[in-house]
Amino acid sequence: MSRVILQPTGNKDAREHYVDTLVRPVDILRIKPFVSSEEYNYLKDMYPDGLVPTWGVTPGVNNVNANKWSKIQPADVTFFSANKILYSYGFVTFKIQNKQLAQNLWGFNIKGETWEYIYFLDEIREHDIQISLFNKVVDYAENYKVQGFAVLDEDKSESVLSYFGLHSETVIQPVSEVEYQNIIENFDWKDLDTEGKSKSRAEQGFLRTTLFRNKTTSNCGICGKEYPISFLVAAHIKKRSLCSKEEKLDFKNIIMPMCKFGCDDLFEKGYITILNGTVKSNGKTSTEALENYLNSIVGKKCDYWNESTVNYFEWHRHHHSLSKVR
Ligand SMILES: [Zn+2]
Known part of the structure; x- marks a missing residue:
């Protein structure tokens, strides 16, 4: 199932990246020299206009960010936040670790790291969600502040996605044939609770991948x-x-x-x-x-x-x- 990613953009680097590579998406031709032809073709299918909203995180202390990044999947939702407001979200399409591309796009931070854990986004939309409302939805303390890059667990993610009704129109969450068979054989469709809805989306997701690929x-x-x-x-x-x-x-x-x-x-x-x-x-x-x-x-x-x-x-x-x- 899709997860929620929190991406605070309070510091200067993040604010600049938000404008330089999201508000003004990266031209796919700038990405091309740094990626394999397979990755390039995938992006070309995903972004027919050649404009690719791009984000990245540094490895972090003891790879803490890299480990969180490894959980990210297509159709996850990233919320960007600053000043106690979640001000936009977008859907993850694809991710790559790529130091050269990160250097080219953003250079280095003062510690000499670059934002090499890259993920690409689509369907980015602006909104104003008060952090206090978000905290209520995920059952956090009222004064909780988004401190750093975070990937929420499945339960909290589902609470956020169903509360705000967020599901990608384009990106399809990866569902294997085995998972699909499992859903068809074991799931009782009378249960339209949260799990039921999530299974139903997984079934649709699998069928859509079968028809449309990427x-x-x-x-x-x-x-x-x-x-x-x-x-x-x-x-x-x-x-x-x-x-x-x-x-x-x-x-x-x-x-x-x-x-x-x-x-x-x-x-x-x-x-x-x-x-x-x-x-x-x-x-x-x-x-x-x-x-x-x-x-x-x-x-x-x-x-x-x-x-x-x-x-x-x-x-x-x-x-x-x-x-x-x-
Ligand atoms: Zn028709």
Whole structure:
């Protein structure tokens, strides 16, 4: 699950870095000479505009920061703070230890260290959260002050993320196939408590990684248009709640990307079905605007229709073949 990172920026170095490499993100071409081609390609997929908000921490005394940094994962949330205010947050996309890059970006501090434990961010947003409210949410003493770089434990992180409703639209938390299987086989979905929500996000995260990998844009499987993945859902072809465990584990075939601009809802509500690989209208329309949208997608070829998925599409077609559309 995602963790919360606290990053105070009270001192001069931190204030400067905040402006120099976050407010003004680093040009990917400046990073390129210092990283492997694999790392470079990963960043290029993640930042199609080539602008990379970058942060780093020094190793710290006895590697105290390095050890905290080692816990950071994609989709963690960093809060920047100063003067008793958490004034912005962003989602972690990727991290690398890289002394040369850190030197190039920020030089050295007075102890001769550089900020070589680097992590990259996205979806940075400003806000004003009083530290007193934050302390209440994580159950800290009222006068607690963020002293240094910190990575909160899972419980405290979950309290913060659910209180403020923070979950990345783009970065996907790494979930392995084994973890996914474990969730599908052992978890009772009636429990929509904190653990349930976190498992449900992990399931979605896994399915989204399966579909999108580390790309930030992809094509809707119905209308074919390309959108940022925050506008695409990993939709079950056969309704998820009616899938058997075996069908849920057939994740390579049971899901496809659908856009939030209409295709996902129209498919879910049965206004459209897929017959022999082609989008068909179910014949139920009610307004001109809806009819116009349907006309724009009916007849399109669905690239996800094949012999491994046809049964799921047929299930969907039969499920909506009676006059169930409202
Ligand atoms: Zn679409």
